Amino acid sequence: MKDIHLYTASTMNGWKPVIFLEEAGVDYDLTHIDFASRQQKSPEYIAINPNGRIPTIIDKSNNNFVVFESGAILWYLAKKYQKFIPQNNDKESEVLQWLMFQMGGIGPMMGQAMFFQRIAPKQGEHNSYAIDRYVSESRRLLEVLNTRLEGRSYLVNDEFTIADMATYPWARAYHWAKVDVSGLENLKAWFKRIDQRKATQRALTIPEPFEAFFGRGDSEQQAKQEKANADRF
Template sequence: MIDVYSWPTPNGHKVHIMLEECGLDYRAIPIDIGAGDQFSEDFLSISPNNKIPAIVDSDGPDGKPISLFESGAILVYLAGKTGSFLGNSDRDKYNTLQWLMFQMGGVGPMFGQTHHFRIYAPNKIEYAIDRYTNETKRLYGVIDKQLSKTPYLAGDEYTIADIATFPWTRSFANQGIDLADFPHVKRWFDEVSARPAVERGVKVLADLRKPLVDDKAKEMLFGKTQYDKR
């Protein structure tokens, strides 16, 4: 059994989708990041960076429990555990991993900043909005070009690179993106969206998520609490 400590955000959805795609037995344990659950000692013991998601697999590689944080590392672990969605040859695996790193190092951080400054920042800073929106558009262009050559990000097969990237594209409108400008992304987006495991994965814990309107939640996510030493 795998316990996944998570919340219905893009990074959480990555792991929810992967678990559904792999057909693994798991239990979703909500970590309400608006309430500050991510700062509890119990959660910090498995996720020292106080970010979701994290997992505890009772049947680790040596038969003993293992805990992991960082969504990309979790995807690689689950792919290795099941022999799925990483590629068959060494060349395939490295190709998949480079696109996974592209998501981890570019898509996630940049799309996240775009969301913050366009939607959540208390002061609308034009420079920041333009900077991150333009970088987000550039990254969509990179993805679109790749998908003009191959059905999926890492080639002919659906992999953890697609699983990692897709959740970050679900809020394209809030990112200032019109998918009509990126037809290959649109084709890929529609195809991935329709996968049954994806449909199930994005619903995990979704009924618990609330609009980010109260001051406490904003403080937990964006205020000084984030920077306290732990």
């Protein structure tokens, strides 16, 4: 029996635990939550995740312990497997700080930038103030990352950690959020570094790839993906 059962979908938050599990070489079971049929709002799913969002894990080796919220899942897995987290207490705290920076800043701001530019207009709403606010704040947060990455390979201790795993899918989706990254050379180098990690790139195809998030794929695929994304953020 595999220890971890993951419930997820192909979103920036949904890929975070997949990246960990693939990078760590942990065998796991996966249930693909189908947004089109609103499986994330089903009574069965709400029973394990009261917020009705993805991802969620069940640790069968720990009395079927349930963890929801993507950052909490990464922290749980890192502690369980003692991987992708420093053993030094101060460095561990730094990882937690940058993990929270993603959860409280990068994710929410870029998610709103995506929503107000890509989803709201399809529902007859165009709010220039909201777009300017969220795109500008997303750019500011990416500048913070760029400064942090000056002279560093990764966010903490020059080693790939759960802070990078959490931040990469969101920051790398700057194209989808329509956020300009010109001049952010440290950030771009970090993208390239993680773009070359085979396990992370494999994770971004599970349960299915959405290449347009990252500025890849053709226009037909992008249009199809925009139509499918109303419940993703």
